[in-house]
Amino acid sequence: MKRPPGITPPPPPPPPAAEPSAERPKRAARAPRPTAATAPTQATAPTQAIDQTQPLDLTQPLDLTGSLGRTRSVKVPTAPVAPGTRGGTARPAASKRPSGPDAARQLRKATAARRRFERQEARRFTQRSRRRRITLLIVGGTLAGLVLVVLLTAYSPLLAVRQLAVEGTTRLDPAAVGTALDDQLGKPLALVDYGAIERDLAAFPYIESYSVEARPPDTLAVRVVERRPVALLQTAAGFDLIDAAGVVVQQSGERIPGFPVLDLTGTEVGSPGFQAAAAVLMSLPDSLLAQVDRISGTTPDSVTMVFSGAGQRVVWGDAEESELKAQILQKLIATQDPSLPVEYDVSSPQSPVIR
Structure with a gap:
């Protein structure tokens, strides 16, 4: 049988080992390592360099040469190569791209979807600032509208003054105040x-204070607090009606009935004695005040009064506890004959004295 060229015959098998003897076998001498001079000459097969840049063709038999000089032909079974593969490795198939009107339609849809998504994201990230801006605009517009309405209403002729209401007058004529x-x-x-x-109101000495109130749509109300006259001061021209502060509210050539005459002998208007006498007159009820003919207050604790008629006299003292003194004096007067010249001492209200 002929061998294919390039393949060397296998080496001869080693000789059979000798049977062991009964005696202890001796270690066989180690055969010398063959050298280049003693090594049998063998014909070597030519080798072929492999080009690694080219793909390996697995459909052809491989030439494998062993160290013993044997050559075997091995054929690797391969699977059928599918179209679109290279070197046995499958490549992803290219997606079929639409063309023509469908491609343009899909491109427009994708562009519109992308823009819609971008707008949604922009609105989401600017939602807080938009809400704050809208709130500020609403508040500012509301305030501006209210200011505009108030200005138009306040300065409109519809809210012009057409009526004057004067309130709180007793001695003053409200028509005269309205005319002013x-x-x-x-x-x-x-x-x-x-x-x-x-x-205009300063021309009325009876007015102590006042307040003005606008009552839409067309009324202006003036509330007056009048001075309370308490006594008369006798002057060269006649009599001056004064209040507790010494302000002259009326002048007359004759004595005005219903008011006592204040004797300022040894004192003057505004002095402590004057203030004490005015405080006593302010604390008297109307029934007692109408009976007083004269009052004097040289010092703050020496206020005395003289009643009209029989000339009954009252020692009042200072202006403290005036209300209690007035109640005790009324009870004492009720026990006496008004025609008798009696003196009542209530300077100490806990122990009044009748003389």
């Missing part, structure tokens, strides 16, 4: 001249 303030008629309520009102 008629220059405010026709003005809008927001443009009423309060300085002019003060100058």
Whole structure:
């Protein structure tokens, strides 16, 4: 049988080992390592360099040469190569791209979806700032609208003064006060001249204080607090009616009935004696005040009064506990004959004395 060229015959088998003898066998001498001179000459098969840059063709038999000089042909079974593969490795199939009108339609849909998503994201990230801006705009617009409505309403002729209401007068004539303030008629309520009102009311000495109130749509109300006259001061020209502060509210050539005459001998208006006498007159009830003919207060603790009629006299003392003294004096007067010249001493209200 002929061998294919390039394949060397296998080496001869080793000789059979000798049978062991009964005696202890001796170790066989180690055969010398063959050298280049003694090694049998063998024909070597030519080798072929492998080009690693080229793909390996697994469909062809491989030439494997062993160290013993044997050559075997091995054929590796391979699976059928599918189209679109290279070197046995499958490549992903290219997606089929649409073309023509379908491609343009899908591109427009994708572009619209992307823009819609971008707008949604932009709205989501700016939602807080938009809410704050909307709130500020609403609040600012509301305030501006209210200011505009107030201005248009306040300065409109619809809210002009057409009526004057004077309240709180007893001795004053309300018609005279209204006539003094008629220059405010026709003005809008927001443009009423309060300085002019003060100058006009200063001509009425009976007015101690006042307040002005605008009552939409067309009324201006003036509430007056009148002075309370308490005594008369006798002067060269007649009599001056004064209040507890010494302000003259009325002048007359004759004595005004219903008010006692204040004797300022040894004192003057505004002195401590004057203030004590005025405080006593302010604390007296109307029934007692109508009976007083004269009152004097040289010092703060020496206030005395003289009743009209029989000339009964009252020693009052200071202005402290005036209400209690007035109650005790009324009870003492009720026990006495008004025609007798009696003196009542209530300077110490806990122990009153009748002389």
